Amino acid sequence: MPVPEIMLRRNERGDLLCYVPKKDLEAVVREVEFDQEDRWGGTLSLANGEKLYLEPLAAKPAIPLTVRVRKL
Amino acid sequence: MLTQDEAQKLIQEVLAAYPPEAAEDRAKHLAVLDGESADGGGCGITANRKSLPGVMTIRGCAYAGSKGVVWGPIKDMIHISHGPVGCGQYSRAGRRNYYVGYTGVNTFGTMNFTSDFQEKDIVFGGDKKLAKLLDEANTLFPLNKGISVQSECPVGLIGDDIEAVAKKKSADLAKPVVPVRCEGFRGVSQSLGHHIANDTIRDYILDRPNAAFTGEAGPYDVAVIGDYNIGGDAWSSRILLEEMGLNVVAQWSGDGTLAELERTPKVRLNLVHCYRSMNYISRHMESKYGIPWLEYNFFGPTKIADSLRRIAAKFDARIQAGAEAVIAKYQPMADAITERFRPRLQGKRVMLYVGGLRPRHVIGAYEDLGMEVVGTGYEFGHNDDYERTQEELKNTTLIYDDATGYELERFVEQVRPDLIGSGIKEKYVFQKMGIPFRQMHSWDYSGPYHGYDGYAIFARDMDMTINNPCWKMMTPPWRQPGAEAA
Numbered sequence: 001m002p003v004p005e006i007m008l009r010r011n012e013r014g015d016l017l018c019y020v021p022k023k024d025l026e027a028v029v030r031e032v033e034f035d036q037e038d039r040w041g042g043t044l045s046l047a048n049g050e051k052l053y054l055e056p057l058a059a060k061p062a063i064p065l066t067v068r069v070r071k072l
Numbered sequence: 073m074l075t076q077d078e079a080q081k082l083i084q085e086v087l088a089a090y091p092p093e094a095a096e097d098r099a100k101h102l103a104v105l106d107g108e109s110a111d112g113g114g115c116g117i118t119a120n121r122k123s124l125p126g127v128m129t130i131r132g133c134a135y136a137g138s139k140g141v142v143w144g145p146i147k148d149m150i151h152i153s154h155g156p157v158g159c160g161q162y163s164r165a166g167r168r169n170y171y172v173g174y175t176g177v178n179t180f181g182t183m184n185f186t187s188d189f190q191e192k193d194i195v196f197g198g199d200k201k202l203a204k205l206l207d208e209a210n211t212l213f214p215l216n217k218g219i220s221v222q223s224e225c226p227v228g229l230i231g232d233d234i235e236a237v238a239k240k241k242s243a244d245l246a247k248p249v250v251p252v253r254c255e256g257f258r259g260v261s262q263s264l265g266h267h268i269a270n271d272t273i274r275d276y277i278l279d280r281p282n283a284a285f286t287g288e289a290g291p292y293d294v295a296v297i298g299d300y301n302i303g304g305d306a307w308s309s310r311i312l313l314e315e316m317g318l319n320v321v322a323q324w325s326g327d328g329t330l331a332e333l334e335r336t337p338k339v340r341l342n343l344v345h346c347y348r349s350m351n352y353i354s355r356h357m358e359s360k361y362g363i364p365w366l367e368y369n370f371f372g373p374t375k376i377a378d379s380l381r382r383i384a385a386k387f388d389a390r391i392q393a394g395a396e397a398v399i400a401k402y403q404p405m406a407d408a409i410t411e412r413f414r415p416r417l418q419g420k421r422v423m424l425y426v427g428g429l430r431p432r433h434v435i436g437a438y439e440d441l442g443m444e445v446v447g448t449g450y451e452f453g454h455n456d457d458y459e460r461t462q463e464e465l466k467n468t469t470l471i472y473d474d475a476t477g478y479e480l481e482r483f484v485e486q487v488r489p490d491l492i493g494s495g496i497k498e499k500y501v502f503q504k505m506g507i508p509f510r511q512m513h514s515w516d517y518s519g520p521y522h523g524y525d526g527y528a529i530f531a532r533d534m535d536m537t538i539n540n541p542c543w544k545m546m547t548p549p550w551r552q553p554g555a556e557a558a
Contacts, residue, residue: 007355012366012382019355024120024267026456048455064358 004071006052009064016063018046036060043072074446074468074487079104082470086482094124101473105465119473120454122260128477130425130497131451133256135159137265139222141349142273143252145169145300145325146333147179148217150209153186154202154234155224159256160186168514170304171327178215185209194226199237206241206249217330218248220272228255248283248330250276261452261474262427263348270352277333278356289338292319292387297354297365298346298429301326303519308526309345309370312402316380316394318387324350337361341386343368345522346429348450348457367460369429370522371530372437373406402524410440413531416539418442420490423483425475425498426512427451432461434493434512437521437530439466446487449475477501491538506548508537 007019008029016029027050033042034056041056051072083102087095100118123129132140135153140163143151153160165182173179187205189198206219219241221234238251252272254265277283294313299306306326313320321339322332336342342354342365354365366386368379377399384395420443424431431448438445445465449472450457458471470487472479484492484502492502493512502509510516510533518533520526 007359009355009358021352021355024454024456026459064355064362066359 003068004052005066005068007064007066008061018044018052044069074104074470076104076106076468079468079470082483082486085486086479089478089482094127097124098127098476098479101475102479103471104468105462105471106468117455117458117471117473119450119458120260120263120452121474123474124476129451129474130477130495131260131474132262132265134254134258134262134265134268135222135224135256136163137262137267137349138252138254138269138272139163139265140167141262141300142266142269142325143220143222143250145171145181146220146328146330147171147173147181148215148329148331150180150183150185150213150216150219152202152205152209152219152221153184153224154198154221155187155189155226157186157188159224160184160222166514167300168302168517168519169326170301170307176213180213180216189224189226194230197230197232198227199232199234202232202234202237203241206237206245210245210247216247218250219245220250220252222252223255225256228253228257248276248280263452263454266349267352270350270356273333273353274356277330278337280334283334285335285338287338289340290319290321291340292317292391293321293339294318294341294343294383295322295324295332295336295339296320297324297342297344298348298350299323299326299522300346302513303515303517303521305370305520305522305526308520308523311525312370312376312380312398312523313343313383315401316384316398317391318383318394324353337363339363341366341383343383345370345433347460348428348453369433369436370526371434372440372527373403373410373524374440375433375436376406376524376527377403406440406524406527409528409531413535414442416535417531419444420538421446421487422491422493423447423470423487423489424512425449425451425472425480425492425494427453430493430512432457432464434521435464437527438534440527441531441534443491443534445469446489447472447483449473481505491534504548506543506546506551508540508543510534510537 004020009017011017018029019026027046027048029044030047031045037060039056040060041054044052052069053072054069087099103117161184164184171181187201193201234251238249242249250272254268258264306323310320322336342363344354344365344367347367357363369375380395384392422438422443422445431450435445447470492509495513499509515521521530
């Protein structure tokens with residue numbers, strides 16, 4: 001399975017945006033499964049219906065962030 | 073006003089002319105949107121797909137996106153059209169990216185450099201010729217700051233190694249020589265050319281060893297990204313930013329220089345006008361150098377004021393006060409223009425079909441003049457463009473992605489707008505249909521249209537096109553005696 005690299009950033013409204021360079025896809029991240037100070041990541045639900053899995057990080061990351069994710 | 077049902081019916085009518093397979097494909101590129109249906113899910117349009125063989129598309133190629141749009145306007149570099157002579161010659165100086173300088177001495181914007189491939193270059197490879205050409209160009213024009221090699225189709229087809237030549241020559245000449253793999257056949261439209269060009273700027277300019285700007289960044293340093301200075305657009309934008317207290321250190325790439333590109337990783341904020349062609353480098357600078365970027369819109373006083381305030385919000389109170397002062401200074405001038413032209417343009421309906429940022433950015437300027445946009449579409453937009461477009465739409469609007477010649481003509485015949493804004497290839501078709509037309513790629517050899525000064529010109533141009541007496545004097549073919557009623 002391909003492991004896409006994504007870039008996470010915030011737009012002006014403060015929404016988390018996910019950008020997949022390979023597909024030139026930019027979508028709002030509707031939900032992050034684990035959104036705690038000491039655990040961040042898990043399943044990212046995108047506005048276009050796609051779901052990506054990010055291995056949970058040990059701390060809340062600094063945005064912008066470039067990470068590799070798995071497609072669910 | 074177009075209603076949802078009418079628009080849907082129109083789309084069905086247009087699709088009926090296609091064979092079933094083509095109709096199924098084209099259906100995904102056509103839609104009707106109104107302001108309320110925003111969901112951020114891509115608004116159901118399929119974009120950035122290969123055009124169907126056999127339809128008339130008005131898209132360009134990757135070379136057009138790289139040489140014509142992104143690299144071409146960088147004025148103190150030589151951009152070599154590497155391959156047969158035509159690609160460079162027929163696109164030479166056509167985009168009106170204005171610049172200051174002595175052409176042929178320290179700037180090279182309107183000149184055409186080409187390796188002029190002949191049969192022997194295809195058979196034996198063109199690398200030797202390229203190496204010779206680079207030396208010659210550098211000897212004849214010693215004030216160039218660098219050279220980019222813009223590949224045309226054959227270079228990729230015969231498998232030349234332009235990277236090796238560029239690397240060697242870059243060392244020989246002690247200047248950046250940038251191999252750009254923008255062969256026309258890559259990708260589905262000019263959009264991939266933008267992306268490739270952005271990537272080469274990243275790899276060969278920003279990441280070039282010992283080239284980085286070593287000075288300190290000022291607190292108000294910004295870069296204008298994705299303004300190609302068509303008819304002087306970047307200049308009429310830049311003065312507003314400078315007047316509010318910002319320090320514009322780089323223009324990408326209209327009237328831009330190599331030094332400005334190298335300077336950019338040290339700015340505080342990147343201001344992105346054309347999102348489509350330069351979001352890639354903005355994202356790169358955000359992740360690598362931590363420079364935030366902000367999309368803005370300098371078409372029409374409403375959007376300008378909104379953009380100036382949003383830009384100022386990223387800085388301190390001094391800049392915010394500066395922005396208010398700029399708005400206060402220019403608003404009366406803009407109001408006077410609106411007052412003068414709005415009665416002549418009120419309620420006129422516009423259809424747009426352009427590329428890049430304009431299908432959504434100019435909507436605000438038309439609305440300032442009391443006009444309404446009833447249809448809009450991108451030649452080479454992606455889904456994120458359509459999402460951004462949706463936010464701009466107020467009334468029911470026909471959306472067409474990569475519209476074919478047939479579709480556009482049918483839509484126009486049925487909708488009968490008062491003005492069409494598109495490119496030169498569409499211009500005469502619609503003028504012969506008796507419909508006023510403005511080129512919205514090159515501003516019909518007018519401009520600038522950005523900023524408050526640009527709004528004055530924009531309003532005047534729209535008025536003189538729509539209210540031109542010539543439309544009353546001409547009789548289109550279908551109204552001539554003996555012709556069947558249209």
